[in-house]
Amino acid sequence: xxxxxxxxxxxxxxxxxxxxxxxxxxxxxxxxxxxxxxxxxxxxxxxxxxxxxxxxxxxxxxxxxxxxxxxxxxxxxxxxxxxxxxxxxxxxxxxxxxxxxxxxxxxxxxxxxxxxxxxxxxxxxxxxxxxxxxxxxxxxxxxxxxxxxxxxxxxxxxxxxxxxxxxxxxxxxxxxxxxxxxxxxxxxxxxxxxxxxxxxxxxxxxxxxxxxxxxxxxxxxxxxxxxxxxxxxxxxxxxxxxxxxxxxxxxxxxxxxxxxxxxxxxxxxxxxxxxxxxxxxxxxxxxxxxxxxxxxxxxxxxxxxxxxxxxxxxxxxxxxxxxxxxxxxxxxxxxxxxxxxxxxxxxxxxxxxxxxxxxxxxxxxxxxxxxxxxxxxxxxxxxxxxxxxxxxxxxxxxxxxxxxxxxxxxxxxxxxxxxxxxxxxxxxxxxxxxxxxxxxxxxxxxxxxxxxxxxxxxxxxxxxxxxxxxxxxxxxxxxxxxxxxxxxxxxxxxxxxxxxxxxxxxxxxxxxxxxxxxxxxxxxxxxxxxxxxxxxxxx
Numbered sequence: 001x002x003x004x005x006x007x008x009x010x011x012x013x014x015x016x017x018x019x020x021x022x023x024x025x026x027x028x029x030x031x032x033x034x035x036x037x038x039x040x041x042x043x044x045x046x047x048x049x050x051x052x053x054x055x056x057x058x059x060x061x062x063x064x065x066x067x068x069x070x071x072x073x074x075x076x077x078x079x080x081x082x083x084x085x086x087x088x089x090x091x092x093x094x095x096x097x098x099x100x101x102x103x104x105x106x107x108x109x110x111x112x113x114x115x116x117x118x119x120x121x122x123x124x125x126x127x128x129x130x131x132x133x134x135x136x137x138x139x140x141x142x143x144x145x146x147x148x149x150x151x152x153x154x155x156x157x158x159x160x161x162x163x164x165x166x167x168x169x170x171x172x173x174x175x176x177x178x179x180x181x182x183x184x185x186x187x188x189x190x191x192x193x194x195x196x197x198x199x200x201x202x203x204x205x206x207x208x209x210x211x212x213x214x215x216x217x218x219x220x221x222x223x224x225x226x227x228x229x230x231x232x233x234x235x236x237x238x239x240x241x242x243x244x245x246x247x248x249x250x251x252x253x254x255x256x257x258x259x260x261x262x263x264x265x266x267x268x269x270x271x272x273x274x275x276x277x278x279x280x281x282x283x284x285x286x287x288x289x290x291x292x293x294x295x296x297x298x299x300x301x302x303x304x305x306x307x308x309x310x311x312x313x314x315x316x317x318x319x320x321x322x323x324x325x326x327x328x329x330x331x332x333x334x335x336x337x338x339x340x341x342x343x344x345x346x347x348x349x350x351x352x353x354x355x356x357x358x359x360x361x362x363x364x365x366x367x368x369x370x371x372x373x374x375x376x377x378x379x380x381x382x383x384x385x386x387x388x389x390x391x392x393x394x395x396x397x398x399x400x401x402x403x404x405x406x407x408x409x410x411x412x413x414x415x416x417x418x419x420x421x422x423x424x425x426x427x428x429x430x431x432x433x434x435x436x437x438x439x440x441x442x443x444x445x446x447x448x449x450x451x452x453x454x455x456x457x458x459x460x461x462x463x464x465x466x467x468x469x470x471x472x473x474x475x476x477x478x479x480x481x482x483x484x485x486x487x488x489x490x491x492x493x494x495x496x497x498x499x500x501x502x503x504x505x506x507x508x509x510x511x512x513x514x515x516x517x518x519x520x521x522x523x524x525x526x527x528x529x530x531x532x533x534x535x536x537x538x539x
Contacts, residue, residue, distance in 0.1 A: 029144060
């Protein structure tokens with residue numbers, strides 16, 4: 001295949017359907033991917049290890065305080081980003097500077113560790129820095145990866161978790177410096193991404209419009225919080241009973257990376273592990289796996305904790321990809337919607353970790369024995385999971401594309417204001433010709449093309465699009481997605497996504513909304529001779 005605009009083509013070796021397909025990787029996008037991997041690796045190291053707390057890492061123990069404070073700091077940052085989304089959407093440099101300052105102060109405080117209180121405060125600052133930069137990378141993912149967001153999310157998780165395995169070789173003495181590489185790379189990569197993709201000039205969706213378009217229901221957030229609670233409970237159990245440099249950590253690394261790899265292969269092939277099915281199977285699984293923690297000896301608790309952690313990756317990755325896709329599909333404010341969704345997930349992680357640290361403390365709590373406290377928290381955890389299951393398993397939780405589009409088709413008023421008010425996800429450009437007919441793209445030439453099709457043809461000729469890309473352009477400008485294009489043109493999904501990607505590259509846009517705006521803003525009167533050529537070709 002021909003390379004275009006510095007694009008590199010990577011062969012996809014997933015299944016018979018993908019034998020002749022290609023995954024497209026832009027060099028600039030690759031920098032963003034590296035930064036996103038570093039951002040998630042940063043979170044995984046802080047949540048699952050003591051690498052960022054040198055005093056605890058050197059002693060081979062894990063105190064619950066710094067981990068919980070990190071989560072609380074990240075939650076506070078995401079809550080602020082959500083509450084002031086209009087401000088941060090227009091001033092990404094301010095958010096970046098605040099993230100950098102909080103991260104630097106938190107890392108310095110943890111390194112010097114003057115007191116236990118200072119360690120907790122530094123953990124809060126480090127978590128706040130992560131939460132702020134996490135929101136920025138969430139926006140980047142929503143804007144650029146939404147075509148195959150689930151595949152990207154799972155690939156990022158695989159790479160980030162695999163990179164965390166380097167801690168086993170770094171040792172306790174160098175663990176802090178190894179962990180510090182992740183935020184450094186995350187900040188450096190985002191600085192490049194901000195310049196490459198001109199994020200400072202991205203159109204801003206205000207909070208009121210975004211909230212009106214949002215179709216996520218409360219059950220979705222409850223499912224996300226429950227998945228986070230299971231992950232936090234598994235992590236808390238591991239941190240309370242195992243050393244990061246023990247064989248248990250190595251086993252956990254292999255299993256979690258293997259789980260993400262399995263999900264990645266499934267996403268590339270049949271994509272059978274969807275959001276709703278995942279939650280319906282995960283909740284009973286979580287209760288069954290957690291039950292043996294009441295009786296298992298301390299040396300074997302990590303086995304069930306790892307299983308619980310691996311199981312939680314199914315709904316966590318699904319909910320994350322569903323949220324990012326929903327942001328792109330409904331044209332929401334990426335910073336606002338992503339921050340709130342991840343805030344809910346971190347809230348669940350905080351609850352799960354707090355329960356685990358209380359129950360699996362070796363000294364027991366309040367004069368109670370270890371066996372009593374561990375059994376009590378397992379019962380509480382199972383009750384919370386069962387409570388969640390009674391709501392989550394009743395019907396579909398995530399607003400899938402078909403349901404959203406059915407809602408959009410029911411809208412009578414197609415202007416932007418009514419779309420926002422009614423929650424229509426994508427602005428539709430339905431132009432009619434002089435007789436009121438609606439010519440469809442790819443259904444043959446018409447003698448008098450409507451103004452919409454003339455604009456599409458002007459854009460196609462201006463940017464040198466191929467004949468097939470012109471057909472895809474017309475559908476994209478009407479708000480159609482890759483699935484619709486695949487069905488209409490009778491091509492594979494990967495081919496449709498490749499056409500979409502190439503159109504974005506040639507026209508210099510970064511989202512479907514920008515492409516729709518490009519077509520709508522095209523000045524037909526200024527086309528001159530090109531307009532006459534178009535009319536002659538149509539005759």
